[in-house]
Amino acid sequence: MSCKVLAGLSLCLGAQFLLPPNFVEGVFGLSAPRLIASAKATELSKIRDRGHLIVGIKNNRPPFGFANSSGEIEGFEIDIARRLAAELLGDENAIEFVPLSNVERLSAVLDDRVDIAIAAITLTEPRRRLVNFSDPYYLDGTAFLVGNDIQTLRDLRTRRIAVLNRSSTVAHVRYILPGAQLVGVSSYREGQGLLQSGQADAYAGDASVLTGWLTTQPEFANYSLLPNLISAEPLSVAIPKGTQHDELRSAVNQSIRRWYAEGWLQERVAFWALPSGVLPSFREGDRETEP
Numbered sequence: 240m241s242c243k244v245l246a247g248l249s250l251c252l253g254a255q256f257l258l259p260p261n262f263v264e265g266v267f268g269l270s271a272p273r274l275i276a277s278a279k280a281t282e283l284s285k286i287r288d289r290g291h292l293i294v295g296i297k298n299n300r301p302p303f304g305f306a307n308s309s310g311e312i313e314g315f316e317i318d319i320a321r322r323l324a325a326e327l328l329g330d331e332n333a334i335e336f337v338p339l340s341n342v343e344r345l346s347a348v349l350d351d352r353v354d355i356a357i358a359a360i361t362l363t364e365p366r367r368r369l370v371n372f373s374d375p376y377y378l379d380g381t382a383f384l385v386g387n388d389i390q391t392l393r394d395l396r397t398r399r400i401a402v403l404n405r406s407s408t409v410a411h412v413r414y415i416l417p418g419a420q421l422v423g424v425s426s427y428r429e430g431q432g433l434l435q436s437g438q439a440d441a442y443a444g445d446a447s448v449l450t451g452w453l454t455t456q457p458e459f460a461n462y463s464l465l466p467n468l469i470s471a472e473p474l475s476v477a478i479p480k481g482t483q484h485d486e487l488r489s490a491v492n493q494s495i496r497r498w499y500a501e502g503w504l505q506e507r508v509a510f511w512a513l514p515s516g517v518l519p520s521f522r523e524g525d526r527e528t529e530p
Contacts, residue, residue: 292355293334294356296336395441398420399438466514
């Protein structure tokens with residue numbers, strides 16, 4: 240997928256991105272659900288004969304997928320899965336959810352434990368060698384969680400920014416804010432502690448993760464996300480490889496494209512308070528430089 244297509248997708252989702260020129264190189268080439276431990280992935284005709292769709296999901300990552308106060312699974316990706324079930328099978332509840340850890344997301348597809356996985360999976364070229372991907376349904380990216388005294392990226396030029404050690408976020412922040420003081424942390428909890436104690440002025444991480452903090456943790460009521468995302472990470476549905484799955488992949492893609500056109504995905508993004516804004520094309524002049 241070209242940079243032009245990526246920009247169009249981000250505009251459709253209403254996100255604002257400041258992208259390094261070479262960033263996307265290589266990136267592309269209401270009943271309670273039943274939670275199950277194993278299943279058998281298969282082609283679309285057999286899914287329809289079976290009568291339900293088996294979807295790998297996250298159940299601990301708000302707002303994408305999480306258990307609410309009643310113990311039911313909900314979230315942005317859960318909405319997507321239910322609408323797929325409604326369109327493929329005529330019933331949004333004709334679905335079985337398989338909670339997956341991060342390391343299980345692709346193996347569950349490869350091992351035929353799920354039909355598809357909608358589990359905050361970033362589309363990358365190495366992963367495309369293992370599974371097929373749908374068109375992206377959301378562009379995640381690196382965002383900054385800040386207090387009220389910080390309004391723009393420029394305010395962070397020489398400030399202390401907590402970031403997860405060995406994450407891709409480190410390189411993105413160093414590129415956009417070369418004069419900032421990066422403070423490495425080994426866990427989200429450690430980063431939260433530094434931010435709340437004033438030992439860091441911002442936390443840099445996935446916009447979707449930080450949105451989850453804002454919407455589920457009262458201690459962040461006085462914090463907000465800056466409107467700029469400094470990287471773009473397309474999230475897509477993982478589908479098994481093989482020509483027998485082409486019909487399923489085509490049906491998923493047709494649904495995603497129609498949801499864009501109808502504005503349904505944009506409405507769900509807003510409902511789950513995921514980042515939104517106005518998209519400019521990346522310009523060299525937007526890159527922060529040392530004062």
